[in-house]
Structure formats: C-alpha cells, structure tokens
Amino acid sequence: MAPRKLAAGNWKMNGTLASLAEIDRLLADHPASGCDVLICPPATLIQAMAAKGIATGGQDCHAKASGAHTGDIAAQQLKDVGASHVILGHSERRTDHGETDAQVAAKSVAAHEAGLVAVICVGETEAQRDAGETLDVIAAQLAGSVPDGATAANTVIAYEPVWAIGTGRTPTSDQIAEVHALMHERLSARFADGADMALLYGGSVKPGNAAEVFAIPHVNGALVGGASLKAADFGPIIAALSAA
Ligand code: 13P
Numbered sequence: 001m002a003p004r005k006l007a008a009g010n011w012k013m014n015g016t017l018a019s020l021a022e023i024d025r026l027l028a029d030h031p032a033s034g035c036d037v038l039i040c041p042p043a044t045l046i047q048a049m050a051a052k053g054i055a056t057g058g059q060d061c062h063a064k065a066s067g068a069h070t071g072d073i074a075a076q077q078l079k080d081v082g083a084s085h086v087i088l089g090h091s092e093r094r095t096d097h098g099e100t101d102a103q104v105a106a107k108s109v110a111a112h113e114a115g116l117v118a119v120i121c122v123g124e125t126e127a128q129r130d131a132g133e134t135l136d137v138i139a140a141q142l143a144g145s146v147p148d149g150a151t152a153a154n155t156v157i158a159y160e161p162v163w164a165i166g167t168g169r170t171p172t173s174d175q176i177a178e179v180h181a182l183m184h185e186r187l188s189a190r191f192a193d194g195a196d197m198a199l200l201y202g203g204s205v206k207p208g209n210a211a212e213v214f215a216i217p218h219v220n221g222a223l224v225g226g227a228s229l230k231a232a233d234f235g236p237i238i239a240a241l242s243a244a
Contacts, residue, residue, distance in 0.1 A: 003198040005035035006156060006221035007238045008119065009228025010059065010087060010202075014235035017042055021051050022231045030235030034159075034242030035221065039228065040087050043073055050082025057085030057119065060093055063106035065113075075107075075114035085117040087223075089145050091162045101144025109147045112154045119156045119223065120145050121202070122183075126163035134161075134175075135182050142186050158223040159185055164203025166225060173216050176201055180218035207236035214244035 011019075023039065040057035041049050050056040061074040078086055088111065089104035108118040122141035124134045138159065146155065159179050164170050171179075180199050187194035201213050202223030213219060221241055225232040 001222040003196050005153065005241050005244070006038060006087075006198050006200060007035055007241045008038040008057070008150065008156075008200060008221065008223045009040065009234055010042065010090070010223055010225050011039065011041045011045075011229060012059070012092070012148055012225060013042060014229055015045055017045065018069050019050065019229070020045065022229065022237075023049060023054055024237060026238075027054065028229060030238055032219055035238065038119075040084055040085065043078075046078065046083050047081040050084075055084050056082055057087060057116075058083050059087045059090065061088070061107055061111055061114075063103065063110045065110065072236050073118050075110045078153040079114045079116055083089040083116060084155075085119055085203035087119045087121065087158075089141075090121045091160060091165060094194055095162075101141055105147045108145070108155070109149060112147070112149055116155060117154055118150070119158055119200070120150075121158045121160050121223070122161050123160040123165075123203070126161075128167070129161065129163065134179065137181060138179055139186060143185060146187075147188075150191060150197070152191075152198070156198045156200060157187065158200040158202050159183060160202035160223060166204070166216075168204050170204045170209060170213075173212060176213065176219065177216045179218065184218045186244065205237060207233055207240070210237045210240035214241050 004017040038055040058078040061075040094100045124137040198220040200221045200223045206220040
C-alpha cells in the first residue's frame with residue numbers, strides 16, 4: 001500500500017471565527033479529489049472547523065490524559081471536539097517551549113491512545129545544515145520522537161527545515177530528496193509498515209513551488225503554514241498534490 005497523499009495546513013496562532021469563511025471557499029472552489037486535506041487551526045476553532053466536514057487537527061497536546069496542567073489540552077479533548085490529527089514536535093514548539101524528542105514521543109503515545117493521527121515534525125537548523133549534520137539530526141529526531149507504537153495508520157512524519165519555515169527559502173529538490181530517502185529508509189527498517197508512512201515536506205511551500213516539491217521521491221504531501229490561510233493559495237497546492 002502506497003502512503004496516502006496529504007495536504008495539511010498549519011494555521012499556527014492565526015485565525016478567528018471569521019477565518020472559517022476560507023474553509024467555505026476552499027470546499028466550494030477546490031474540492032479535493034486526489035488527496036487527503038487537513039487543517040490544523042488554533043484550538044479555539046477546532047470544533048467549528050470540524051463541523052464543516054473538513055479533517056481538522058490540533059497543533060499540540062499534553063502527554064497526560066487529564067489533570068492539573070493549566071493552559072494545556074489533552075489529546076482526548078481534541079478528539080472530543082472533532083479533531084482527527086494533531087501536530088507534534090513542531091520546531092516552534094521545540095524552540096518556544098523547549099520540547100524534547102522524549103516529550104514529543106510521549107505526546108505521540110497520548111495522541112495514539114486517544115485515536116488521533118500524530119503528525120510528528122523533524123527538521124534541522126541552518127547552523128546544523130551548515131555543519132553537515134542534517135542527516136544525523138533527522139535520524140536522531142526520528143529515533144527519539146517517533147514512539148514504538150507508530151504505524152502508517154496513526155503517524156505522519158513532516159520534514160520541516162527550521163530555516164525554511166516562514167522565510168520564503170526552500171531546500172533544493174536534491175536536499176529534500178536526500179532527507180526523505182533517509183526517513184523512508186529508517187522508518188522502513190524500524191516499523192513493520194514504515195514504508196507506508198506518509199512523509200510530508202514543510203517550509204515555504206507555495207502554489208508556485210508545490211508541483212516541484214511533490215515530484216520529489218518519497219514526498220507524499222506538504223505541511224503548509226502561511227499559504228494554508230487563504231483558500232486562493234491552499235487550493236492550488238491541493239490541486240498540485242492531487243495531480244502529482
Ligand atoms: P510556512 O509554510 O509558513 O513556511 O510554515 C511551514 C510550517 O511551519 C508548517 O508547519
């Protein structure tokens with residue numbers, strides 16, 4: 001079974017109820033035919049977005065199922081309001097909140113136990129790339145962040161080079177291909193159905209470069225930030241993935 005193609009949007013800390021009009025536009029103007037579509041809005045919008053019939057995800061969850069953790073959200077709570085996925089270990093969480101690989105793995109276990117698909121993010125900094133450490137960094141993050149219970153059904157991996165996020169800079173196709181080949185190889189070696197895990201690329205994916213990105217071997221979709229906020233931008237990215 002080949003990995004399913006997935007166009008995922010990460011709205012980050014953007015959007016209010018008024019932004020849901022973009023989902024109406026997306027569903028009306030760009031019906032997805034050849035790929036899955038997921039939007040991960042701020043937690044405040046999950047319930048209303050899921051009610052529109054589009055796959056919806058959180059952007060983080062706590063590793064515990066409940067308890068005294070002010071400001072945090074449990075995986076089961078995301079599930080309760082209609083989420084099917086949750087992004088975990090995004091570089092902004094790793095940087096802003098000091099999340100470690102072990103914490104990301106623990107959160108992923110919680111997501112799986114709640115019945116959510118974990119979208120686990122990995123990616124090197126510019127300094128690590130310049131030092132020639134990219135493949136070692138990605139291998140270590142995969143080993144540490146992806147829990148033993150991961151399957152192709154409950155886990156998606158997103159390669160997001162930190163220096164490409166929100167910068168308009170993207171790696172070359174060869175650089176993306178090199179990392180995705182490594183991820184495919186490592187996941188295939190570790191998990192029974194690791195070869196079927198969907199591997200996304202993220203970092204300045206736009207309508208203008210999407211087709212090129214989706215032509216790269218072992219790229220099964222994208223995790224899109226800024227360009228997922230507007231149907232006029234995300235729609236063409238979905239179309240490019242459907243056609244890939
Ligand atoms: P941009 O598409 O805005 O670069 O963000 C990528 C990202 O971080 C998605 O999770």
